[in-house]
Every structure is written in C-alpha cells, then in structure tokens.
Amino acid sequence: MAIEHNGIAGPYFEYDGLPALHPVDKDLPLIHPYAPVTPGRYVTPGGGRLTIRPPEKPAHIRITLDHLGCPAQLTDEKNAAFKRLALAAEGHCVHAGCRHHAAYADGVLRIFEVRTGSIALAEFVRAALAVELGDFTPTDRLLQETEALAGPVRQASEGDRANGG
Template sequence: MTTEDRGAAGPYTEYDNLPVLHAREVSLPLLHPYGTVAVGGRYVTPGGGRLTIRKAGTHFQITLDHLGCPAQLTEEKNALFKRLALAAEGHCLHAGCRHHLADAGAMLRSFQLRTGSIDLTAFVRAALAVELGDERPVDRLLQDTEALVGPVRRADPHSEDGPAGVG
C-alpha cells in the first residue's frame, strides 16, 4: 500500500492494485461480484469504483464513481452503463415516475432503482459485470424490462430506431 498526496483533495492510497483511494475510503469493504449487497452500504468494487446504496422513498439510490480510473471510462462501458440505467428507468416509467439518466462525464453514475422492480443484488451484479467487461447481465435485465413494460428509450438518440418511450 502506498500513499500519495494530491493537494487539497488530501492523501490518496493505492489499494490492492486498484486506482488510488482517499484515506477515508481505504477501510471500505471490497464488494465481491457474487457477494451480498446491503442497503446503506458503501463499497469498493472489483473494477476500482466506489459504490454507494441508499434507500430514498420508493427507490434505491445507487451511485457508482470511477474517479481516477480511465479503464472504466471507455465509450463501450459508458454505453453499457446507460443501457443498465434504461433497464431501471423502464420500471419507473411503467410505475408513473420519471428519472433521467445521470452521468457526470461518465465518472459518476447515479441510478434510481424502483423497489419491487429489478432485484437490487441483480442490478448491482450487472454493474459490476460491466466494470469487468461482461455485457450479458445488462442485456438480460434490459430484455426482462422490455418484456414487462415494452420498449424503452435507446441510449443513443441517433440510432436508426429513434427514441421509444414506455407509456
């Protein structure tokens, strides 16, 4: 474990061959791709992200940041994370609530997952699979959502299909 100073942001520590973590993040548990997921938890993911899960009313708020990890900021992974968000968003549209895909330069990803829709553990495992380069869990969740609620908007507004909505 090595420590580096990044000025006002504070000291960062290299942790188990993952991107550097802030000193207060070193004690976060490493989330195993097949491990349990707790609401109210904060984890370090296998791909070097920081995952936070909170319950807010009828939704789970899931935030995944990949600050300082260029391997997680590729166009392919950005597209997969947007598809994952669409899977969750389809359930929200079906239930009458509306959430926008949150994306702050692809470094901070925020998902609204309606309780009683996609299983929380399955959703988190799909996000971890994207980090590790596997798109199959995202495809399955999106197919399951579309089978239940109909077509959802495509992440690419320039696609040949054009945007579709769930009503």
C-alpha cells in the same frame, strides 16, 4: 503505500491491486459480486466506490458508482453499457407510472434509481459490477427483460437528462 495523483488532492493509497483510493476510502469493504447486497459504501472489484442508500422515497433505491481516477472505467463501451443499465431501471419506472427519466450521468460519477420491487437490488448491483469487469451480458439481459415487460425503452439520443426528475 501512499502515491501521488495529479489533478486531485492526494495522497492516494493502493488497495489490493485496484486503482488508487483516497484515504477516506481505504477502509471501505470490498464488495464481492455474489455476496449479499445491503445499503452501505463499498469498493468494487473494478476499483469504483459503490454507495447503496436506503430509500429516501419508498419507491426507489439510489445507487451511485464513482470511478474517480480510473480511466479504464470511462470507455465509450462501458459508458454505453451503464446507460443501458439505467434505461432498464427506467423502463420499470415508466411501467409503474413514475414520471422521471433515468437518474444517470456519464463520467466518473454514475447515479441510478431502481424502483423497489422491480429489478432485485442484488441483480442490479451484480450487473453494474459485471460492466466494470467488461461483461455486458447481465446488463443486456436486464434490458431485454424490461423491454419484454414495458416495451421498448427510449434510446440514449432521446433527450438524456443527467439527474432524473
């Protein structure tokens, strides 16, 4: 069923009870939190669009999560949880000697870089999907594991950079 969406070119389509999707996204598969995680583009249980790209740089996998048109995913609490998830990934990079900050930006498009061989891709994606659904436990556990390995990660107020470097 097509519906109009103010502010962004439509029409948008309802998708299995999730927030409305753009027509180019309506044929994307729905990613299940416990299904195998492979590179590709998916619709998430929280209505986001998740893209897992094969590594351009052999040491990192880039994951983007787009919540365009879904204000329920843009709360301060969820933004803070997604930031903790990015910092957990960054801690592994710092521990391995990478010189970039967490590739992360608040808002409708979140970009993460996960070091290959650090946090398992499925574990990272499941934590992101859990945040969408309001469960911050997997994210907090990943951050605690990172801090046990690499020491305290920087706090959100310590000079965030939107696009890693």
